[in-house]
Amino acid sequence: MDGINIKGVQKTSMIDYPGNIVSTVFLSRCNFRCPFCHNPELVFDEVKDDVDVGEFLSYLESKKGWLDGICITGGEPTLHLGLKGFMQKVKQLGMKIKLDTNGTAPEIMKELIEENLVDYIAMDIKASLENYETVVNVAVDKDKIMQSIELLKLGKVDYEFRTTAVPDLFDNEEAHSIGKMVKGAKKYSLQQFRNSDKVLDKSYQDKEPYLAPELQRFAKIIEDYVENVEIRGID
Numbered sequence: 001m002d003g004i005n006i007k008g009v010q011k012t013s014m015i016d017y018p019g020n021i022v023s024t025v026f027l028s029r030c031n032f033r034c035p036f037c038h039n040p041e042l043v044f045d046e047v048k049d050d051v052d053v054g055e056f057l058s059y060l061e062s063k064k065g066w067l068d069g070i071c072i073t074g075g076e077p078t079l080h081l082g083l084k085g086f087m088q089k090v091k092q093l094g095m096k097i098k099l100d101t102n103g104t105a106p107e108i109m110k111e112l113i114e115e116n117l118v119d120y121i122a123m124d125i126k127a128s129l130e131n132y133e134t135v136v137n138v139a140v141d142k143d144k145i146m147q148s149i150e151l152l153k154l155g156k157v158d159y160e161f162r163t164t165a166v167p168d169l170f171d172n173e174e175a176h177s178i179g180k181m182v183k184g185a186k187k188y189s190l191q192q193f194r195n196s197d198k199v200l201d202k203s204y205q206d207k208e209p210y211l212a213p214e215l216q217r218f219a220k221i222i223e224d225y226v227e228n229v230e231i232r233g234i235d
C-alpha cells in the first residue's frame with residue numbers, strides 16, 4: 001500500500017490498548033528527537049525491510065474473533081500519507097484501532113475522529129509548553145499541541161494523555177504545568193522512564209529512573225487537574 005511504511009508488527013499485545021487484545025504496528029520516522037526514545041531505529045528509519053501491508057491485512061482477517069484490533073505506534077504515525085487508507089482497510093475488517101501520537105497533527109487527528117476511523121488516541125505530552133523544545137530537541141508548533149489537547153478533551157473519541165517522567169526533564173513544576181495544560185481531561189498516565197542502551201541519546205542510558213514514591217508525588221499533583229491519573233511501569 002502506498003504512503004505507509006510498516007517496519008514491524010508485534011502480533012499479539014495485551015498491554016498496548018487497555019482492555020483489548022491487539023496487534024501492534026510500528027511505523028517509521030518521527031518529527032521529534034526525545035533523548036529517552038526507545039525506538040531510535042524507527043525514528044531514523046534505519047529498519048530496512050517493510051512489512052508487506054497486504055499480508056498483514058490478510059493476517060488480521062484470519063484473526064477476526066480473536067484479535068480486538070490494532071495499535072498503531074511509531075515513530076510518529078501521522079507522518080504517513082497512507083495512514084488513513086490503511087485505517088480504512090482495518091476498519092473494513094470490523095476491528096478497533098488505537099493510535100499513539102505526539103499530537104503534532106491535530107488536523108489529521110480530527111479527520112480520523114470525524115470519519116470514525118479511530119477508537120482510542122493516546123497522546124504524549126512531552127513537557128510544559130515552556131520546555132517542549134528543550135525536551136524534544138526540535139522546533140515545535142505549540143499551538144498545534146494545544147489544539148490536539150483541546151480536540152481530545154471534547155471527548156468524541158476515547159483518549160488518554162501521557163508523559164514519561166524522566167529525571168532532569170520532569171519534576172514537580174513540570175507536573176503542575178502539564179496538569180494545567182490537560183486540565184479537565186478524563187485520563188492521564190505517568191510512565192516510568194526505563195534506561196537502556198537503546199535510548200536515542202546515550203547520555204540517558206544509565207540515568208536512574210525516579211523511585212515509586214516520587215512518581216506517586218507527581219501523580220498527586222496531577223490529580224488536582226485530571227480525574228483519573230495512572231502510574232505505569234512500576235512494580
Ligand code: SF4
Pocket residue numbers: 030031032033034036037038039043074075076102124
Ligand atoms: S519518544 Fe516518540 S515522539 Fe519522541 S522521538 Fe521517540 S517516537 Fe518520536
